[in-house]
Amino acid sequence: xxxxxxxxxxxxxxxxxxxxxxxxxxxxxxxxxxxxxxxxxxxxxxxxxxxxxxxxxxxxxxxxxxxxxxxxxxxxxxxxxxxxxxxxxxxxxxxxxxxxxxxxxxxxxxxxxxxxxxxxxxxxxxxxxxxxxxxxxxxxxxxxxxxxxxxxxxxxxxxxxxxxxxxxxxxxxxxxxxxxxxxxxxxxxxxxxxxxxxxxxxxxxxxxxxxxxxxxxxxxxxxxxxxxxxxxxxxxxxxxxxxxxxxxxxxxxxxxxxxxxxxxxxxxxxxxxxxxxxxxxxxxxxxxxxxxxxxxxxxxxxxxxxxxxxxxxxxxxxxxxxxxxxxxxxxxxxxxxxxxxxxxxxxxxxxxxxxxxxxxxxxxxxxxxxxxxxxxxxxxxxxxxxxxxxxxxxxxxxxxxxxxxxxxxxxxxxxxxxxxxxxxxxxxxxxxxxxxxxxxxxxxxxxxxxxxxxxxxxxxxxxxxxxxxxxxxxxxxxxxxxxxxxxxxxxxx
Amino acid sequence: xxxxxxxxxxxxxxxxxxxxxxxxxxxxxxxxxxxxxxxxxxxxxxxxxxxxxxxxxxxxxxxxxxxxxxxxxxxxxxxxxxxxxxxxxxxxxxxxxxxxxxxxxxxxxxxxxxxxxxxxxxxxxxxxxxxxxxxxxxxxxxxxxxxxxxxxxxxxxxxxxxxxxxxxxxxxxxxxxxxxxxxxxxxxxxxxxxxxxxxxxxxxxxxxxxxxxxxxxxxxxxxxxxxxxxxxxxxxxxxxxxxxxxxxxxxxxxxxxxxxxxxxxxxxxxxxxxxxxxxxxxxxxxxxxxxxxxxxxxxxxxxxxxxxxxxxxxxxxxxxxxxxxxxxxxxxxxxxxxxxxxxxxxxxxxxxxxxxxxxxxxxxxxxxxxxxxxxxxxxxxxxxxxxxxxxxxxxxxxxxxxxxxxxxxxxxxxxxxxxxxxxxxxxxxxxxxxxxxxxxxxxxxxxxxxxxxxxxxxxxxxxxxxxxxxxxxxxxxxxxx
Numbered sequence: 001x002x003x004x005x006x007x008x009x010x011x012x013x014x015x016x017x018x019x020x021x022x023x024x025x026x027x028x029x030x031x032x033x034x035x036x037x038x039x040x041x042x043x044x045x046x047x048x049x050x051x052x053x054x055x056x057x058x059x060x061x062x063x064x065x066x067x068x069x070x071x072x073x074x075x076x077x078x079x080x081x082x083x084x085x086x087x088x089x090x091x092x093x094x095x096x097x098x099x100x101x102x103x104x105x106x107x108x109x110x111x112x113x114x115x116x117x118x119x120x121x122x123x124x125x126x127x128x129x130x131x132x133x134x135x136x137x138x139x140x141x142x143x144x145x146x147x148x149x150x151x152x153x154x155x156x157x158x159x160x161x162x163x164x165x166x167x168x169x170x171x172x173x174x175x176x177x178x179x180x181x182x183x184x185x186x187x188x189x190x191x192x193x194x195x196x197x198x199x200x201x202x203x204x205x206x207x208x209x210x211x212x213x214x215x216x217x218x219x220x221x222x223x224x225x226x227x228x229x230x231x232x233x234x235x236x237x238x239x240x241x242x243x244x245x246x247x248x249x250x251x252x253x254x255x256x257x258x259x260x261x262x263x264x265x266x267x268x269x270x271x272x273x274x275x276x277x278x279x280x281x282x283x284x285x286x287x288x289x290x291x292x293x294x295x296x297x298x299x300x301x302x303x304x305x306x307x308x309x310x311x312x313x314x315x316x317x318x319x320x321x322x323x324x325x326x327x328x329x330x331x332x333x334x335x336x337x338x339x340x341x342x343x344x345x346x347x348x349x350x351x352x353x354x355x356x357x358x359x360x361x362x363x364x365x366x367x368x369x370x371x372x373x374x375x376x377x378x379x380x381x382x383x384x385x386x387x388x389x390x391x392x393x394x395x396x397x398x399x400x401x402x403x404x405x406x407x408x409x410x411x412x413x414x415x416x417x418x419x420x421x422x423x424x425x426x427x428x429x430x431x432x433x434x435x436x437x438x439x440x441x442x443x444x445x446x447x448x449x450x451x452x453x454x455x456x457x458x459x460x461x462x463x464x465x466x467x468x469x470x471x472x473x474x475x476x477x478x479x480x481x482x483x484x485x486x487x488x489x490x491x492x493x
Numbered sequence: 494x495x496x497x498x499x500x501x502x503x504x505x506x507x508x509x510x511x512x513x514x515x516x517x518x519x520x521x522x523x524x525x526x527x528x529x530x531x532x533x534x535x536x537x538x539x540x541x542x543x544x545x546x547x548x549x550x551x552x553x554x555x556x557x558x559x560x561x562x563x564x565x566x567x568x569x570x571x572x573x574x575x576x577x578x579x580x581x582x583x584x585x586x587x588x589x590x591x592x593x594x595x596x597x598x599x600x601x602x603x604x605x606x607x608x609x610x611x612x613x614x615x616x617x618x619x620x621x622x623x624x625x626x627x628x629x630x631x632x633x634x635x636x637x638x639x640x641x642x643x644x645x646x647x648x649x650x651x652x653x654x655x656x657x658x659x660x661x662x663x664x665x666x667x668x669x670x671x672x673x674x675x676x677x678x679x680x681x682x683x684x685x686x687x688x689x690x691x692x693x694x695x696x697x698x699x700x701x702x703x704x705x706x707x708x709x710x711x712x713x714x715x716x717x718x719x720x721x722x723x724x725x726x727x728x729x730x731x732x733x734x735x736x737x738x739x740x741x742x743x744x745x746x747x748x749x750x751x752x753x754x755x756x757x758x759x760x761x762x763x764x765x766x767x768x769x770x771x772x773x774x775x776x777x778x779x780x781x782x783x784x785x786x787x788x789x790x791x792x793x794x795x796x797x798x799x800x801x802x803x804x805x806x807x808x809x810x811x812x813x814x815x816x817x818x819x820x821x822x823x824x825x826x827x828x829x830x831x832x833x834x835x836x837x838x839x840x841x842x843x844x845x846x847x848x849x850x851x852x853x854x855x856x857x858x859x860x861x862x863x864x865x866x867x868x869x870x871x872x873x874x875x876x877x878x879x880x881x882x883x884x885x886x887x888x889x890x891x892x893x894x895x896x897x898x899x900x901x902x903x904x905x906x907x908x909x910x911x912x913x914x915x916x917x918x919x920x921x922x923x924x925x926x927x928x929x930x931x932x933x934x935x936x937x938x939x940x941x942x943x944x945x946x947x948x949x950x951x952x953x954x955x956x957x958x959x960x961x962x963x964x965x966x967x968x969x970x971x972x973x974x
Contacts, residue, residue, distance in 0.1 A: 080539040093538065100532060102539060201538040206768035234541050235770050318768055321571050324582020325536040329634065341632075345575055368573070368763035377765060 002026050003162035003485065003492040006071050006219040013060055013070045020060070020070030024053035024114050027072050031116065031163050034488060038139045040148075040157040042077045043084045044117035052114040059112055067222050067246075069112030073166040074158050077118040078125055079105050079210065080199035088201050089121040089133035089151075092326045092333045092352030102199020103234065104168060104210045104227045111226035116164060119154030123354045124323065125175055125203045127151050128426040129416065132356045137413055140183060141486040142452050146410040149179030152213070156183035159213045160453075162489040166223055167213035172203050173311050174405075174430025176211045177442035181405035181455020184444045184484060186472070187213045188220050191462050192437035193238035195224075196231030202322040204315040205236075207434040216482050217443060217472035221245035224465065240463075248470045256293030257474040261467075263289055264299035264398030269429055275408040281446030281454040282404050285475065289402070292474050297398055301390040304432050306383050311431040312424055313367050313380035319357075320364025326352060359420065388436045395461045400471055403429055405455035409448040429457060439465050443472045444481040453484075494731070495695040498723045499703075500658045500688055501650035504665055505643045506675040507619070507683040508551045514618050514642035515542030515585060522681045526624075530636035534621075536580035541769050544569075548642035549773065551674035552592045552616050553783045555644060558672050558790055559611055561596030563780055569616075569770040573763040578621035578634050586645075588764040591615035592773065598648075598668070599792060600660040601810055609661050610649040617643050644674070650689065650700065655719035659712050662686055666712075671791055671816050685710045690722045691736070701726070702736040706743050706750055718743035722750050794819055802826060802833035811841055817855045821862050828866030835869055843886055860889050861897075868900035881909050881957055913960045915967065918951075921959060922967050925951045936972060944968070 001012060002023055012018040028046045035041050049072065056070035075081060078088050080098035087093045101109065109115065122132040130138035130153025138153040140146040141161035148157040152169030156179035159167045169176040171189035180187025188211045195210045202208060212223035225246065230239040265286070270279070286296055328334035328348030335347030353361070367376035394401060406426055416423040433440035438461060445456035460468040476482050513520055516533035533540045556563045570588035593614035600607050619641040624633035646665065652658045666684055669675035677684050686709045691701035706722055709715040721743070726736050740759075741750040766772075789797075791813045798809035798819075812822045818840070826836040844865065848858060868885055871877045877885065885903050888894065894902035904910055912918060925947055926933055932950075936943035951964045 080537075086538065088538070096538070098537065098539065100537075100539075197539075198541055199539040202769075204768075233543060235543055236541075236768075317765060321573050321583050321763070321765070324573060324575065325538070325580060327575060327577075327582060329577045330535055330580060331537070341577065365763065368765055370761045370763075373763075373765070 003489055004165070005215045006068065006165045006222055007216070009071060009165055010067050010069070010222075013056075014065050016060065020053035020056040020114060021050060023070065024049050024072050024116065027164060028116065030492070034161055034163060037144060037488075038141060038157050038161055038163075039136050040119055040138055040154040040161065040163060041074065041117045042087055042089070042120050042133075042135050042154070045084050045115075048083055049114050049116040056112050056114060066111055068108070068166075068226055071113050071166055072116045072164045073108055073113040073168065074117050074119045074155055074164045075105055075115065075168045076121055076152050076155050076170055078121060078170055078201045078203075079168060080201065081105055081115070081118065083115060084118055086118065086201065087135070088125070089123045089135060090352065090354070090357070091134040094134060094333070096331055098199070100199065102210075103196035103231045105199060107226045107229060108168070108223070113166065113226070119152070119158055119167060121154050122151035122175075123357050124201070124319070125151040125170055125172055125208075126319070126356050126360055128174065128178055128423050129411075129413075130154060130157075130179065131413060131417055132354055134354060139413070140410050140452070141488055142184060142410070143450065145412055146452060147182065147413050149182030149406070149410065151175040151179075152187075153179045153183070155213050156180055156185060156187065159183070159185050159215065160486060160489070162485060162492055165214065166219065168210060168227070169213055170200055170203075170208055170210050171430075171434065172207045172209075172315060173434050174427045176213065177405050177430050177440055177455065177457060178426060180213060180442040181444075181457075182410040182453065184453030184455075184481075184486070185213055185215055186217055186220050186441065186443045186482065187211065188224065188441045188465070188469075189433060189439060190224065190228065190465055191238075191439045192434075193236050194228045194439075194463075194465070196229070196234040196237040198231050198233040198237075202318075204318040205322060206318060207311075207315060209434070217441070217469045217476055218246065218249055220441070221249060221466075221469045221473075243466065245466050245469055248466045249473045253474060257477075258289060258471060259293030261294045261400070261471060262398040263294050263296045263471075264394050264401040265296055266299050266301045266304065266394070266401060266403060268301055268304050269403030273407055273428075274404060275448065277446075277448035278404050278406075278408060278454050281448075282402075282456060285445040285456050286402065288475060288479060289471070292478060294471070299394045299398055299401065301387070301394060301432070303383065303386045303390050307387060307432040307435060308424060308428055310380045310383045310387070310435060311427065312363070313376050314384065314435070316360040316364030317368050317377050318364070320361045320368065323353075323357070323361055328352070356420070384435045387432055391432070391436050391438060391461070399460070400464065400468055401459040403457055405429060405442040405457040409450065409452035409454050433459055438462055439468060441468050441472055443475065444484070446481060447484075496692045496723075496727050497695045497697070498654055498719075499650045499691045499693065499700060500652035500655070500719060502648045502652070502658060502661060503687040503689070504646045504648075504662065505619075505685050506646060506669045508548050508642040508644055508674055509676055510545055510547040510551070510642055512545060512547075513640035514545050514548045514616065516640050518640065520641050522678075524637055526633070526635035527637060530621075530639060534580065534636050534640045536582075542585060542767075544770060544773065545642060548616055549592065549775065550779075550783055551642075552614060552644055553775065553780060554672050554674050554787060555614055555646070555669065556593035556596065557780070557784055557787055558668060559596030559598055561611060561614070562594045563775055564590055564592055564594055565775055566590065567592040567615075567773045567775075569767045569773065570764045571767045574760050576620065577632060578623045578636070578639065580621065580636060580639055584618060584620065585767055585770070586617035587615035592775070598661065598664055600657065600664045602657050602660055607651075607657065609651045612647040612649055614644050614646045617645055619643050650691075655716045655723070658688060658719055659716045662712055662715055667814050668791065672787065679710050682710060686715055688715060688719055688722075690719055690726070692723055692726045692730070702738050704736065704738065704750075705740045707740055707753065709743060714743055714745050717745070717748060718750055721748060725750065788816065802837070804833060804837055808834075808837045808841060812837060815855065821855050821858070824862035825866045825869070828863060829869050829873065832869060832873055835872070836866070839865060839869060843883060847890055859892065860886065863897045864889055864899045867898055871900055871904060875911060875913060875960065877904060877909055877911050878957070878961055881911065885909065909958060911960050912955055912958045913963060915963060918955075918959050918963050918967050921951050921954050922964065922971055925954060926971060933972065944972075
């Protein structure tokens with residue numbers, strides 16, 4: 001039972017067939033056993049988790065339980081928590097504890113979840129494999145020699161290995177969806193501004209968005225209900241009426257629940273460069289969508305091919321500025337020995353940041369420099385508008401856009417660490433949603449020849465989360481890809 | 494060769510909001526270090542800026558007061574550089590599109606009124622402070638000031654002398670206080686200027702190479718620094734050298750400016766729009782609301798003082814140098830209709846001199862406008878002479894009487910009422926003539942000055958209370974002059 005989705009666990013908790021303390025303890029035991037292998041967590045606080053669980057059980061006993069009360073959750077270590085350190089996977093913040101909780105952490109705490117720990121990640125969310133962490137690489141639960149995807153690989157691996165039923169991530173160019181795909185679970189990047197960025201340590205402010213990981217679309221909806229909402233502390237947080245993302249999932253869809261839904265298939269997402277196993281799995285999923293009543297139409301996103309280069313101008317530009325605060329002056333790593341101020345900055349940052357972070361700071365500094373700004377940053381922003389126009393145009397003819405989340409399933413640890421461009425190309429299908437600010441979801445849809453999971457991406461127009469989750473939910477009611485577990489999670493009852 | 498000086502000023506006015514421009518921390522001056530620095534001000538990981546609308550409102554006020562364009566959409570940008578008292582590693586400012594664009598300021602110069610054009614005014618945050626004393630080879634950082642709202646007001650290079658630059662700075666200083674957007678406290682750094690100075694041969698239209706003198710926090714330093722810099726540049730060029738574009742600092746102890754950094758060392762600030770802050774949009778309704786809350790502006794009030802009270806331009810300008818002074822004058826003038834010029838003379842003369850002597854502000858004047866008007870009324874109705882009035886004024890100032898009728902109280906108590914009884918004056922005059930035959934003889938011998946001496950003696954005999962005009966005419970009569 002402890003490996004079940006949130007919806008089932010919640011029902012069992014509220015029916016008192018299971019206590020949150022029992023659930024939490026058993027998951028903590030699993031974490032103690034498996035984390036040394038997976039390296040999914042940077043921090044785990046069993047005492048605190050059990051205290052949360054006890055409070056949740058009391059709430060359940062008092063009849064004050066919500067759908068998430070007593071559900072254990074793991075937060076990506078880039079979301080500020082007062083309870084335990086927030087390292088961002090970096091030596092720079094290895095000993096940093098925030099005095100406050102991020103908005104999404106607060107939201108999930110308010111909903112009664114149990115905070116068990118903070119998950120490993122690419123340093124400052126810069127990466128697609130969770131290998132750049134100061135705390136070592138995260139392993140893919142399906143094959144420990146493979147990466148789980150990144151940057152939110154720790155949360156993805158933890159949920160995939162059934163160490164926790166729920167996790168949070170942040171997605172700047174695919175950092176929720178790509179690890180969800182490579183780890184065989186669901187992950188959602190909401191519309192920019194749906195989840196407050198307050199307490200999300202900024203990588204690229206105009207692209208960053210927090211979102212949930214879980215086994216099912218239904219669970220994603222439950223988590224999003226607690227994470228979304230206006231927050232005056234974030235000037236880019238959207239002030240709009242709250243939405244119940246589970247409502248549409250409860251409607252009786254009949255035999256053809258997706259009748260009336262038009263799925264757009266971008267010509268550009270089905271070309272060369274896609275692993276044949278991935279292509280096959282997506283095709284099979286599309287057949288399933290049609291069987292459920294959906295219509296598919298070919299669409300075109302002519303500027304989408306520019307997404308990766310545009311992204312790798314804008315994201316490093318913002319990062320170079322956002323990471324300036326890590327200067328060793330007020331908190332974070334400071335070199336032990338230095339001659340003067342400049343030397344202190346240089347040594348502290350040289351020691352505190354890893355290679356990929358430095359690479360992006362350098363790229364970002366370059367593209368914002370006098371004489372280069374117009375050619376790079378400004379041009380990239382202009383192309384960003386063109387890409388947004390493509391999507392706007394596409395949504396005139398379809399409701400959602402479907403394709404692979406990543407061109408391949410997981411790759412072996414170390415396979416791409418020496419070739420940043422190959423690594424960056426992993427984001428080819430995911431970055432557009434961030435550039436545009438639109439929501440996108442990844443769900444499992446099959447396995448490749450190595451038995452590694454394949455992800456299907458469902459993109460939607462702004463605020464189309466409910467519709468996208470509905471499409472995913474109907475698919476999951478008719479299939480069982482989301483129910484498949486890696487071998488190391490098959491033993492749990 | 495004759496040289497022309499060209500000066501433009503960049504002024505940082507600290508806006509008088511209770512909290513910071515992007516956080517809720519207080520802006521009060523003088524708190525213990527780092528006690529007014531929130532998570533946002535310290536730039537902890539994950540915090541975000543939230544714009545204080547009060548700062549924007551003050552910028553709008555300023556824009557309206559100088560007749561500038563209020564940009565309906567302006568953009569906050571990041572100015573990136575490393576410094577220990579700059580917590581984020583960037584300053585949030587406005588770069589390409591500022592909130593206020595254009596506008597003018599009218600200043601009084603030796604050659605008459607002059608209009609100085611403003612380039613722009615933009616919102617930005619202040620940095621913290623580095624403290625180099627008391628830390629034994631280390632530097633202390635106080636972030637209380639970090640995030641304090643500033644309006645940077647940039648003028649065109651329209652000033653032609655240090656005196657004009659000071660006149661501009663003083664007028665601007667008076668204006669920001671007048672419209673209530675800045676307390677103007679220069680000791681606390683609430684109002685500070687950077688001066689861009691260049692020289693060129695008289696008649697030349699191309700601008701010379703400029704130097705920027707940073708952080709001048711008094712009008713005196715501003716004047717001295719510019720004067721030194723102008724001399725330095727002229728001497729340099731006349732000696733065959735060239736002015737290098739650079740940033741300089743003024744050392745008030747040595748009375749000189751010295752180089753801080755040259756243009757080659759200038760940092761690339763890598764400005765880009767701050768993705769944490771959506772563009773600032775200001776709608777007409779907001780502007781209208783601010784406009785309706787604006788007080789009468791100094792220029793308009795000056796014009797009104799000239800027409801309504803018949804005051805000379807100089808009086809009107811001086812009286813409108815601060816809202817408090819103008820209000821004091823208007824209250825005084827209203828209490829004694831028809832004598833506005835006398836009221837102006839007293840406010841600008843006796844009262845201002847007394848205040849200056851003890852370095853007090855008009856708000857703390859020991860003589861209220863009602864008390865002053867009461868005093869002037871006694872001059873007007875002939876109860877006392879202007880000379881006695883000054884004594885009465887000093888007595889009120891010293892607190893010898895209180896209340897609205899302080900002047901009357903003192904006149905009565907001290908018996909200062911003017912003697913206008915011609916019988917009494919005649920008696921005094923007779924006595925003076927009798928007691929001073931030599932002077933009388935001098936007068937009769939044609940020495941006009943002797944007459945004044947006799948008037949003085951008569952006034953003295955009355956202890957100043959005799960109506961001087963009457964003394965004059967009676968004495969003339971008696972001497973048969």
